[in-house]
Amino acid sequence: MADDPDGSGAASPWLASDVARGAAYDLRFERLASSGTHVHGEADLVASLAPATVLDAGCGTGRVAIELDRRGVEVVGVDLDPEMLSRAREKAPALAWYQADLARLDLGRRFDLVLAAGNVMVFLAPGAHGAVLRALARHLGPGGLLLAGFSLGDGRLDPGTYDELASDAGLTLVARWSTWEREPYSAGAAYAVSLHALESAPDQASRFPGMRRPASRARERA
Numbered sequence: 001m002a003d004d005p006d007g008s009g010a011a012s013p014w015l016a017s018d019v020a021r022g023a024a025y026d027l028r029f030e031r032l033a034s035s036g037t038h039v040h041g042e043a044d045l046v047a048s049l050a051p052a053t054v055l056d057a058g059c060g061t062g063r064v065a066i067e068l069d070r071r072g073v074e075v076v077g078v079d080l081d082p083e084m085l086s087r088a089r090e091k092a093p094a095l096a097w098y099q100a101d102l103a104r105l106d107l108g109r110r111f112d113l114v115l116a117a118g119n120v121m122v123f124l125a126p127g128a129h130g131a132v133l134r135a136l137a138r139h140l141g142p143g144g145l146l147l148a149g150f151s152l153g154d155g156r157l158d159p160g161t162y163d164e165l166a167s168d169a170g171l172t173l174v175a176r177w178s179t180w181e182r183e184p185y186s187a188g189a190a191y192a193v194s195l196h197a198l199e200s201a202p203d204q205a206s207r208f209p210g211m212r213r214p215a216s217r218a219r220e221r222a
Contacts, residue, residue: 012080013123022061022087041180042117043067045193046147051112055139057102058120062088062095069095078105103131110141116148117180121157129157133169140198146171149180149193159192171196 020027042064046054052074056065059077061084068075069092076096079085088097098107102120114136124132136146146166152158163173174197178189185192 012125022083040064040067042115042149043071045180045182046113046115047071047073049113049145049147049195051145053111053113053141055107055111055114055136057105057114057116057136058118058123059088059097060084060118062092062097064115064117065095066092076107076111078102078107103128103135105135105139107139110139111144112141113145113147114139116146116150119150121148121150121162129162130165130168133165133171137166137169137171137198142198144198145174146196147193148196149191151191153190159194162192162194163196166194166196167199170199172199 046064046068054065054068054073054075056068056075056077059065059079060081062077065075065077065088076098077088078098078100079088080099080101082099085097085099088095102124116136121129140146150157159176166173173194175195176185177183177193178185178191180193
């Protein structure tokens, strides 16, 4: 895939992938839920941060956004994939869903928290991560938080590089876990859930008992 520094959807690895779309994508989570597996770890963590408004960036079929709405959070979903958005609109027509390139996103409003779950960062075009993080940061209000989870290894974006790009976008690392259930993160983990705050925001560390902001921003290699 050619580099796409401005985040053009035409070079999106997601759109070029053979991952199931729409209702077929939802089927996996429906089966997990029917087996008794809890499938709302992302919404649990978001809700614990008590945002009034959330931007679900890369919302897919709306699984997380719909659950947050059910819990009383005002949520807006954005995705590049029209088939995924069609499914989201079918399931929750009353919610706000937008088709947009995250690197060029401009909704004209700000949110308490921006969520990038579902490996959004993995499926960005090479070179687009910085532009996407800057666009997401522009959608945060005072004290705003960016919460992102993505798989590591196999040449993917590593946490150290992610932190550097986030810093360039005006975001500071507050906490990092290895799961949405807040399992402790350590180098070599297969997954990272990272919480960043606007650098102009008050220190957020006190909001997370037992968590300490990592002392070093040295580049990690998964």
